[in-house]
Amino acid sequence: MPWRYSRWTADHPLSLGAGERAAVGQEVHAGDVLAAGTTYGTPVRVTGARRLGVAPEDLARVMRVPVGGEVERKTVIARTGRRFARAVSSPLAGRVIHQRADGDLFVAPIVGRWAVRSTLDGEVSRSDDACVSVRGSAWALQGVAGYGPNAIGEIALAVDSAAGELQPSRIDVRLRDRILIAGARATAESITRAHACGVAAVVAGAAPAGGLRVVYGDEATASGATTGPDAPTVLCLIGFGMAPLPRDVFAPLAALAGARAAVHTASARLFVFAPESAGDFAQDPPSLALSDDWLGARPIDEQLTLAGVTRFASEIEAEAVATKDGAVPVANVLAFDAPRTPRS
């Protein structure tokens, strides 16, 4: 099924320096801050346990600022004794970021701040310095690749049909914070214009691979690209180049226009927060055919019939299915929800 209403888990990896996190079991909504933290400059190592004359494992007992706490310059981090006191103070303003096994400490200046927002309505199922996971129910559509940061917004149709191409002229600031449904293709120009107009994300059947590299750099691969928060968000549902959306995929998107939604780029999923009874969206998966020259994909609406072993222009002989546009190798026909990553 391309559309499924289910309980999903969305992982939100955290950068170094998480200062606050949602607790396990906490109810959150898509868009709520799950964690916030700081980015660090070059840290300074401060002699800790040795200076205080305590064992490294006893250092925590005498610390006045815990690891992770913010300090000003000359703030006393740890102190022992009364009349003949020994103290460790911070050489700079920042945070105490780490305690070494030998009892020394690292203090780093704060050079920036970050926040991670939930992409699901639900409850926090895991929360530690590496990741915060949220588990919740939603309608979801699985894509093949997500690019950019996670995004939250309302669904808005930006094309008239499933085979339409997102035209830059249809994008303006009134679509700010919307998740645009872009039909068969979202060009690099429309992606950058959408980002400039404050659009939350663009969801399309396909996007040009070259355009994605222009926007996200050479690190963008067919599996996606993770970036900082200042990049546009794109979700490719079928592939690259040109890929009209199947009717069973596009019709629910049109019906769900205005609903709250989120794009989770790491898993390449579009979550839509509508009740399970919002529509009869869970249909059999439509078939997709990769074009002979691999330049795009298209949905196959007709009933598939086997055409037997066929010799193609490349002289490869393979089992084929008959379509109205000619024979297509069976291997080049996939269900919309077929796994698109190889098994290990």
Place this chain on the structure above:
Amino acid sequence: VTISTELVASVEIAHEARTERVPAGPADGPVLRVIPGDVVHVAALLGRDPRLAPAMAFGTLAGGASLVGLVGTHDGRSFVERAELLRDAHPDLIVALAPDRGDVNGMVELAEALRFGCGHQQPPPHILVSADERVRARIAASCPANAIEALPDLRTPAGRQALVARLRALRRRAQGDVVLRDEALEAAARSMSASAGADVALLDVTGGSTSVIHARPDGTVLGIHERLGVGAAADRVVARAGLDRVRRWIPRAVEAPALLERVFNRARWPDAIPASVLALSLEMALAREAIAHALADAERAGVSLDAAWASPLLVLTGRLAQLPRAAQSLLVAIDVFGATGATLVSRSPGDTLVAAGALAARGRAATMPDPDPIAIVAEMWPRRSATVRVTDANGVMEERVVRGSFLLVPTKGAVQIELPRTTVRPSARSLELGVVIDARGRPLSLPPRDAERIPTLARWHAALDVLPAEKR
């Protein structure tokens, strides 16, 4: 399906999304599975010795893992930079190499950065330590949540083998009793070399991996296995090589953006078939760059490939062997694998060789299927015009060869060739194509401009009748 290494009735070989069984048909008894293996990310913490980084690269190439991060005691990075690098790499395994006693303090710095960056990673990565007891104890104190294991010196063959065994165990995780494809291929190459009494080089290109294996008759095997391929890993080839290096092998003008679209679509379409000539050309171009980069990485890691170049037998497997024309497999191989002498190039389409190799890897007596001999390739770079004499069932043919020549001498029946300035007389019982005389010189240089590059490529393709005519 019963999984067993005893009394195996058939071997099941996993491809990108499908599996093939040898012998074909429903399983009638226990099945031995051959899989590509999980992707394993390895990060290394290195001491001062400059030989450690190449040794680490060699070990990960031999074990089929991905080296995702190298941090050194003297790399100039700050504590936070090291921690961020390791955290972003999300390693499955950490290898700490500190053979010198003077590396102790630096290695503890790196271990602390590891704990700071990956302290909450689930599951915590194991740490293999190649150092003396004192260093190992200090690392264990800095990373109490990580399991620590000892590793012999990675600069030695024993250390490398230990790392390879550990990496392969990780790649098999949660898969039960299986054989990795690269293990099977190494066993097959070893067996073929022993039975032929000659060195064998084996090139395997699949959707997700590329292997270059050299086996000697005495049983020693050198294997390089990389996550570069013509399918699921096609986008990795482009990321590594750059689109222009892939595009330069296609014998027609192609726009770069459209080519990238094709690569990305192929990467996300498991086991897709190139139905058009252009898609087939792209698959061949990707295979060339995948092999070229595997070889280049091996040389960068200090691996000597001289013996592999000189192997008299070259066997092609995987997608490389399944190209519709034998000439296609041959041209891809000789474009990037610069043999230094006359080489008999064969290919083994299908999975029979992998299946036999899997059985051999499990210590079972397996008869290696004979690969199909395609051609004897005579690479030369003559100072002046030279004569090559080819003798086959039709008689003797002489070809004048000058620098830049690239030609095929079709043969029938048993073949023997005489090359100038050597007493070696390469021969074969029969060849699918014949004798290929390659005097293009190495490394191959392709003109950068399309106007010169395309005619050059077209000439090479026409010499071997590589591509079918396109209907427009």
